[in-house]
Amino acid sequence: MAPPIANDPWLRGRHFGIVIDAGSSGSRLQIYSWQDPRTIKVEKDSVLSTSLPKVVKGTKQEADWVKKVEPGISTLGDNPEDVGSYLRPLLNHALEHIPPSLHRETPIFLLATAGMRLLPPNKQAHILHETCIFLRTQSNFKLDRKSPAGPCGSSVRIITGEEEGLFGWIAVNYLMDGFTGSNDQRTTYGFLDMGGASTQIAFEPSKEHRRSAKNLIDVRLRLMGGQEIRHKVFVTTWLGYGTNQARERYVGKAISQFEAHRDDDDEEDVVEDPCLPKHLELTESPVHTSPASSHSSTSHTLIGTGSFEQCLRATAPLLNKSKPCPDTHCLMNGVYVPPIDFSSSHFIGISEYWYSSDHIFGLGGAYDFVQYERAASEFCSRDWSDLVKTHEEESRKHHLGGDGEIESGGKVVGVGQWGPTVETARLQMQCFKAAWITNVLHEGIGLPRIVDPGGNGTTKGDKVVAQAEKKGLGRPAFQSMDTVGDLAITWTLGKMVVEASKEIPAISKFAKPIVDPIDDVEDLEDAPFQPIRPPLLSLAGLEDRLTPHLPTSLSRENLGFSPVLFVLYVITILLLVFVCYPFRKRIRSFCLRAMRGAAKRDPYGDLLEEGRLGGGSRPASPTMFGTKVPSPFRRFFPSNRPINRTLTLMTPSKSYRNGNSSQRPSPTRLYSHPQNGLPQLATASAMQYAHVSGVSSRSPSPAPQSFMDDTQSIISPRSRNASQMNLAASLTPRPMTMSRVNSSARIV
Template sequence: MPPPAGLDPWMEGRHFGVVIDAGSSGSRLQIYSWKDPRSISVVKGSELEFTLPKVEKGTHSGEDWVHKVEPGISSFGNNPEGVAKYLQPLLSHARKHIPPSLEKETPLFLLATAGMRLLTPVKQAEVLQQACKFLVLHSTFKIDGPSAVGPCGSSIRIITGEEEGLFGWIAVNYLMDGFTGSGLNRTTYGFLDMGGASTQIAFEPSAVSAQDAKNLIDVRLRLLGGQEIKHKVFVTTWLGYGTNQARERYVGKAISEFEATRKDGQDVVPDPCLPRELELTEKPVHNAPANSYSLKAHKLLGTGSFEGCMQKTAALLNKTAPCPDAPCLMNGIHVPPIDFSVSHFIGVSEYWYSSEHVFGLGGAYDFVQYERAASKFCAREWEGIMEEHELSKKLHRLGGDGEEEVDGQIVAVGKWHPSVERSRLEMQCFKAAWIANVLHEGIGIPRITDPGGNGTTAGDKVVEEAEKKGLGRPAFQSIDTVGDIAISWTLGKMVLEASKEIPPQLTSRPLVDPIEEIPDTPGFHVRPIRPPFWTLDGMEDRITPLLPFSLTRDSLGFSPLIFLLLVSCFFVAILAYPVRRQLRASCLRSIHHVAKRDDEYSLEEGTHRPPGNARVTSRNASFQSPKGLHD
């Protein structure tokens, strides 16, 4: 469809922003839009004065605001020249849906995540260089110029897992009205995100905890009235704590333990984290000694015990790891104290999938219900699960915990989401246990329990149950969308960009990405990713971590790299001065030699000069033949 017409009321005063989420499996372009904050009449003292710009989809209707290509951009690590062709359909889609008159003022970002982080720094730089070159040459979108960050500044770069967490934190609190309210009633939501490889947490410690908390990052936004709000947020990532890598660690540990106590005739590893009678062959990649039988693939047979799976996976949290900077949660990583009477958390991605797609329990979280649904699913026979899976696909029926009740009686089973794949059903028991352990044993979110038993509570009543217990809103909820907007870190980035357009009420420093607010503190746990582009700033970013703090720019007050280059030039000049005459003579001889060699050839005819003193000039050679040539 063509870009929205200028006479369209929806288009009046509308601004756009484009962000490409360059992930490990594909790149997703998303177009967002918002009304120009300067065109909005804000009455002093009104509710509007204390709100953020309303960020919406970038198209008036339909799903054209999103466009995806595969594979991930990191697949071009060995072929950076292919990036241009790869990005072409994404750029064309953006230009097709944004009016040409607005293109120059529309910011475009390509922010790469997990896949690009795995490339070598040199390959990272080559891929980003090609992406920058293509997007700048083939569009007029607003893209940063060269800086220490890269050839396209902050517009095209690799973001850390912590940055994803910070942008996700902004998105959650924007959608859940966490930034509204005042005084003691205003509390922001914490943000939890889990993928296949890692899990992130981002939250604002309570005022008491924040006084002593370390490693907090300023997140600044501007409300429509021009006031700036600032939140000090803690964010960290646990690598290897995503569901896929946690499963790999679990398999390695289970096989090692099996081999250590193996008896004759035993060749199958019992696995409580698989539904009953499901048999899988898996090869360990963790915890197996080199050159041992433990490195070989083993058959794992499901015994279907959610309680047993919870016990087995709890050890993977590594709660006993040394904690050099207390307090710590999992794997010895420092996290400030969390006051769960104040901090309430929203979980996205795997927190949502594991709760909703099979159990139908997404949303407000009740551990009793969750545990009951997981226990029943794990204990089911695999053959029966697959029969119901095929039936569900045929009937296209939606969510549930595998059971449908009428007047307290089970009348049907297999009501899970039709998009659920076999792989999800195979790993659902493990993922459900891992999620529960991370939430409760890892992060410490309290279980909502009822001494009298609350097995009759429903998911949509969990808020009411929590309030009865004096807990206020639930300590944890899993969410995928709010309204028709998906919770995504890309939304958080666009909320920040829209906020930057609001004129400040008072003179203040410009709003920037949270990563640029990181304090200049040695050993700060979050560091931006800076591939080695061939600039002085880029080179300095690469060598700074290798230097003692006393020799860094922050300590010296000037660039040690530039100083070293100047000193090197000075010494080269001193060494060259005594032999300047010899160097001059050598240069003149080289020039004379080259001139003499070129003089022996006719540049226009390409023929060798005749022997002796006979000279063939290039001009005459074009019209005269040497004597005797036609004789």
């Protein structure tokens, strides 16, 4: 499909943003868009001025705004060179739906989550490096420069579970209008997210607890009117408290307890499990065990007894509430969390909170503990064969995805129990997941159970809000959600809200730019969570990639050193020699000059070496490779041409002409020649003689020997270059023609 054309009215003033959510099971590309805030007229004190930019799906056809590939990018840890072919379908999808003229101003992000966090740092680094190269060379989308955050800065990196929680908190409050209104009237929602490996919580403590709360993160956004809003948010994550890892810990504990109380006559490894539907049998191998016997690490058969109440009691110890708390207030596993006032703090749960409530029980939305517990108890107590039969029947009725409605001929003709998107694995684990979520909400986080003795047996989820209002609780304390309107509640939406907020002009030119919450932390060393910063590139990582392809005899263990690094060092040295060899003479000359400059120099020798004696022509400018060298570099690149230096000397005084060698000449001194302004050497007694143009008619007579001795003593013994040898030759006594008119002599 071709991207929209440039004159499409839908594109007028529209900006785009791309996020690739690189998760453990797959990578999902999402395209968002918003109107350029600079093109929107915002009136002061209007509703729009107190709102955030409206972020929507970024394609005209809403179904095209998302594209997914499987499996996760972390599976390329051993083959990072395949990143390009892996990401190609996602990048092509973005290129097809965003006009080329807008590519350079459209930011693209690849933010990896749980799967990439589990890889070693060197594998993380190579995947990020290959991803950056692919996106930078195969598209013109906007990418950050290299920084400690990653090879493409913050555009391609691994985010922590806490960052996911912060972005999710922003998305929830953006969709639920938690950021609108004045500061006094603004009440934000708390955010709960549970996946397979971990669970997160993010919320803004109440005013009473905000001052004493620790580890709060600044979240800054800019409203359309240019005002900045700031919230202090607490966020934390519990690793191992997602549904899948909680199940693994539960199975290990159940098998260990079975082995500890096992009869000697019991030869069957069959464990009763109240968290499975009745008569369901599963063979599972424990991952987390506390060995009580040699059988505790072997596979066991778990057979369901279908008791939700017993499952609640069996899973409660997994919260580890008894672990010592180093701070004043902790929830699960000794992790500090500020006190939560549920009378003013209202939470929204996504992911597993939604799936376990809606996909099976049809109870998504406002949470009612009594109704949820009744549905879970009924489901767990059903026979597994009956659940399988019902699932097959429901799947043939073509439900409208997940809502339990049965469609026939385009019309709803009935209501079933669950939609066709529910898989058998979901039915197997539903009893356990329902009990785990109930324990996390009430025993872990402390959500109060609202029980109406008058009976709410006929209560539906959509009536919980009204009941809460009657009890003076306002909004429900907790509700599970998946979408608001047509937008899914995901952390990627929160990231795009931040990006759109960055584009709003501030009221003051001194305002601090809007950045990601992690970039607002001044002292990362003392921050409640540390950003993930794998090495950009390292030789150790290269060694890890090449070593598996070498014979065992060439391994580091057998040789005592790394053959890969040794070869790299040898190649580097050879390349350096190859590059420097053509310039060996210049390098040698430069080194000699540097050594001479470090030594103390004779003043006259310096003058001679620099060619400042004599009245000859000015030396030609040094050249390099046949071109004129700029003056600042001439000392490093001397000329290859010979430089003629001519020394013009005055004849000695009359006593020397008469052969009287007893009178020594005056000490030599420096003076300027009147014609060319160059420094000259002369004796004080010879200053009376002038340079004449005429030639004497008298026969030449040799210069006095004493004068020549003094003149030759001027030449420094260390002057050995060609120009100095020419100078010495020019000082050899030559016949002189004397003039009676001016009594002056000139060396010929």
